Amino acid sequence: MIDDRAARLRMVEYQIARRGMTELAVLEAMNAVPREQFVPEALRERAYDDTALPLDHDQTISQPYIVALMAWAAELKAGDKVLEIGTGSGYAAAVMAEIAGRVVTIERVDLLAAAARDRLHRLGYTTVEVISGDGTVGYEAEAPFDAILSAAGSRTVPPAWKRQLVIGGRLIMPLGPLGDQQLVKIVRNGEADYAQKTLVAVRFVPLVGGTD
Numbered sequence: 633m634i635d636d637r638a639a640r641l642r643m644v645e646y647q648i649a650r651r652g653m654t655e656l657a658v659l660e661a662m663n664a665v666p667r668e669q670f671v672p673e674a675l676r677e678r679a680y681d682d683t684a685l686p687l688d689h690d691q692t693i694s695q696p697y698i699v700a701l702m703a704w705a706a707e708l709k710a711g712d713k714v715l716e717i718g719t720g721s722g723y724a725a726a727v728m729a730e731i732a733g734r735v736v737t738i739e740r741v742d743l744l745a746a747a748a749r750d751r752l753h754r755l756g757y758t759t760v761e762v763i764s765g766d767g768t769v770g771y772e773a774e775a776p777f778d779a780i781l782s783a784a785g786s787r788t789v790p791p792a793w794k795r796q797l798v799i800g801g802r803l804i805m806p807l808g809p810l811g812d813q814q815l816v817k818i819v820r821n822g823e824a825d826y827a828q829k830t831l832v833a834v835r836f837v838p839l840v841g842g843t844d
């Protein structure tokens with residue numbers, strides 16, 4: 633029997649805080665979400681490993697450190713409205729929901745979306761809405777967003793994502809061809825004024841329908 637709570641605390645300390653990620657809200661969120669509930673049953677003992685893990689349908693749940701890094705880079709704060717592209721297990725959406733206000737998350741694989749919706753509901757994440765569909769067009773019905781985070785990589789930035797940011801909003805996404813992706817942060821400083829910077833090299837699954 634593994635002690636998930638102890639494993640989670642060790643994860644926060646060794647994989648996140650000791651790598652210089654010391655934003656309290658992010659550390660608390662990572663310590664609050666039961667990651668073992670989001671990985672396939674067979675991989676439960678590895679839920680707090682320092683790595684991404686496979687999900688069904690050839691998808692992956694991101695490495696904890698990368699989830700923390702994205703939440704930090706997005707400068708999430710209480711009350712923020714967030715859009716996530718690529719729900720997967722729902723883990724990152726839960727982490728973001730611990731910090732922000734409403735989280736809308738879009739997943740193109742219907743079975744993953746349904747499973748994540750059930751899981752988030754069961755765990756009490758009532759501020760997260762899981763949408764089945766194609767996230768390359770963002771989610772006009774609830775735009776604009778304070779932050780948009782993509783868990784799938786594309787060679788170019790989908791124009792809808794930039795349009796659906798508030799002024800001052802942050803977009804965090806893996807950008808570049810498969811095998812050479814960088815996590816980037818794009819800030820909308822004005823109506824047509826965007827600033828982009830590169831954070832770190834990453835490996836994400838492709839954004840289907842994007843330009844990977």
Ligand code: SAH
Pocket residue numbers: 691692693694717718719720721722723724725738739740741744765766767768783784837838839840841842
């Ligand atoms: N955030 C997830 C990780 C998801 S991996 C977690 O915490 O578990 C990336 C996900 O993006 C995959 O589930 C994949 O199906 C999804 N995806 C890829 N292209 C997409 C698109 N165009 N629209 C919505 N989801 C997409």
